[in-house]
Amino acid sequence: MASTPREAPDDQAAKPLLAVLKGERRDPPPVWMMRQAGRYLPEYRELREARGGFLDLVYDSDAAAEITLQPLKRFALDAAILFSDILIVPFALGQNLTFVGGEGPRLTPQLATTPLDKLTPVPARLDPIYATVARVKAQLEPAKALIGFAGAPWTVATYMVAGQGSRDQSETRLLAYRDSGAMQALVDRIVATTVDYLCGQIDAGADAVQLFDSWAGSLAPVEFERWAIAPTAAIVDAVRARRPGVPIIGFPKGAGGKLGAYARETRVDAVGLDETVDPRWAHRELPGDLPVQGNLDPLALRAGGDHLARSVAAILDAFAQRPHIFNLGHGILKETPIAHVDELMAIVKGAR
Amino acid sequence: MASTPREAPDDQAAKPLLAVLKGERRDPPPVWMMRQAGRYLPEYRELREARGGFLDLVYDSDAAAEITLQPLKRFALDAAILFSDILIVPFALGQNLTFVGGEGPRLTPQLATTPLDKLTPVPARLDPIYATVARVKAQLEPAKALIGFAGAPWTVATYMVAGQGSRDQSETRLLAYRDSGAMQALVDRIVATTVDYLCGQIDAGADAVQLFDSWAGSLAPVEFERWAIAPTAAIVDAVRARRPGVPIIGFPKGAGGKLGAYARETRVDAVGLDETVDPRWAHRELPGDLPVQGNLDPLALRAGGDHLARSVAAILDAFAQRPHIFNLGHGILKETPIAHVDELMAIVKGAR
Secondary structure: OOOOOOOOOHHHHHHHHHHHHHOOOOOOOOEEEOOOOOOOOHHHHHHHHHOHHHOOOOOOOOHHHHHHHHHHHHHOOOOOOOOOOHHHHHHOOOOEEEEOOOOEEEOOOOOOOOOOHHHOOOOHHHHHHHHHHHHHHHHHOOOOEEEEEEOOOHHHHHHHHHOOOOOHHHHHHOOOOHHHHHHHHHHHHHHHHHHHHHHHHHOHHHHOOOOOOOHHHHOOOOHHHHHHHHHHHHHHHHHHOOOOOOOEEEEEEOOOOHHHHHHHHOOOEEEEEEOOOOOOHHHOOOOOOOOOEEEEOHHHHHHHOOHHEEEEHHHHHHHHOOOOEEEOOOOOOOOOOOHHHHHHHHHOOOOO | OOOOOOOOHHHHHHHHHHHHHHOOOOOOOOOOOOOOOOOOOOHHHHHHHHHHHHHHHOHHHHHHHHHHHHHHHOOOOOOOEEOOOOOOHHHHHOOOOEEEEOOOOEEEEOOOOOOOHHHOOOOHHHHHHHHHHHHHHHOOOOOOOEEEEOOOHHHHHHHHHOOOOOHHHHHHHHHHHHHHHHHHHHHHHHHHHHHHHHHHHHHHOOOOEEEEEOOOOHHHHHHHHHHHHHHHHHHHHHHHHHOOOOEEEEEEOOOHHHHHHHHHHOOOOOEEOOOOOOHHHHHHHHHHHHHEEEOOOOOHHHHHHHHHHHHHHHHHHHOOOEEEEEEEOOOOOOOOOOOHHHHHHHHHOOOO
């Protein structure tokens, strides 16, 4: 899907994940898992208890680098993904960010009641993230890729407007219907900062980047074009112009039947599929050379057993003729037994 | 999409909704709104305050018939939909049903902890619903259709297992992964009762029936085939065999890219589209003669204004060559201004 010339760094051929993102098929496919550095790992839970809250860990580059690398010490994963959070961008845009135990993140002031121009951006809040990326890169084996990431503008906006996670993202969708100008100003601001942020991660050593549009699924079709596709396309174009050759994965969770339009119109290098997508349908619907990533149901991994083996086989089979990165359809669940991940890795890597 | 012979009652030609369900195009299209008998109407709120809780109203056939007809007194809707609830089936299957103010329904005992065979079915709990249907039918103008309904087995099962609404339906999805035999037994039980229930509504006067699969969207693809498509197909076949000629609308909310498979494999007479479906994509994806129903974002109706007019026009335009019933993509929101519904009706009926 690359429509602009790329400078391919020498080491890319050695990294299976990058090879697939450039359009090669690999058998077995490279594999990583969303939220692979997280609470299902006892070593993560230990470090978190010892060193404090979630945001403290993100901003402690030593700890964040260690956490990023933890899952690669256990499993034959082909990529590390930066341990961080999509709400770092709102934090850099000037909102206060806290994580309330058990209730999730809080951003203040919420933009539902405070105009955007009351926020004073603090770009330096991005710098420790770059330090983490550099630390991970220095310790990563050459065959492993390092994935940086950001939230897609729509998803980030839903948190900035509501000040927290929200059911059906109604508050932000309503703002978009009632005052699309204000919504556009917010999205434009997020786009600009996200471009800088992703370029900064790339400069620090990220081999590829992923845009998480976790709440794309609640958008009506015309809104999806304006708030999910268009801002993603703007980021893709800008990052590609400034840092050519670095693949960009788009993950529009819940896009459903709008997945084909997303893939064609955003010009991302690869599309992440959530667990509700039928891989056979996706293979028919998406451009034939487009790499895809996904899409095992995290609940099937938690449940394990015969069903897990069959689910994995169905995905591998559906994407047997296409560049494919094996992944979950969303983040690994904290209740997932380690033994089930071992089993998954064995199946994907063909050991059984 | 009728694949079996139908006996067409004489009055069907006079009901625009039934004509479209039989495959005719009507311009302007017939229109109704999911949850059109509900809390956005001041006359409903008054009656509810005066006469008690939600379930009391459902089981008071006089009140339920009055509520069913309320929206048709205000708006030029082409159909009434029975005022009832999808949890009447679990109630008839022997669970206790209560509606806790502000928290939604509760079913006890929940099947996550109690075996199905501990429930003692109480089929007579369905009878008052048939009485309501008959009362509505007796008062309905000939050009208006009466729609009966039930929850689709997967959606009903999620409430029966968890005992209430649940985030991502995880408990029930996990049961399906871990003990598909137990899940199948539950779904088979729901299928059998739902067939009886829909036939009972038809015998009492329902002109068409709709199956609401409100939580179809959380199912992984293989699970979607087993728990959304297969039980719906079983109901469609059985109802069609027992009551030929009565159209069945399937509404698989959140089916996304699996919508085409749902339409082809369930053999429903029409497919309801949720508000996230791009109507242009649906028109390409679905069989050309299949009637569709939908799919305005209820939040766009709540917001009103120019955007509402444009959204409605886009839907009408996309389905200009196909049998189409105008509807929302899910239930009307209780905050919706009456004036916005008037505006919607004027646009759809071509008055502006």
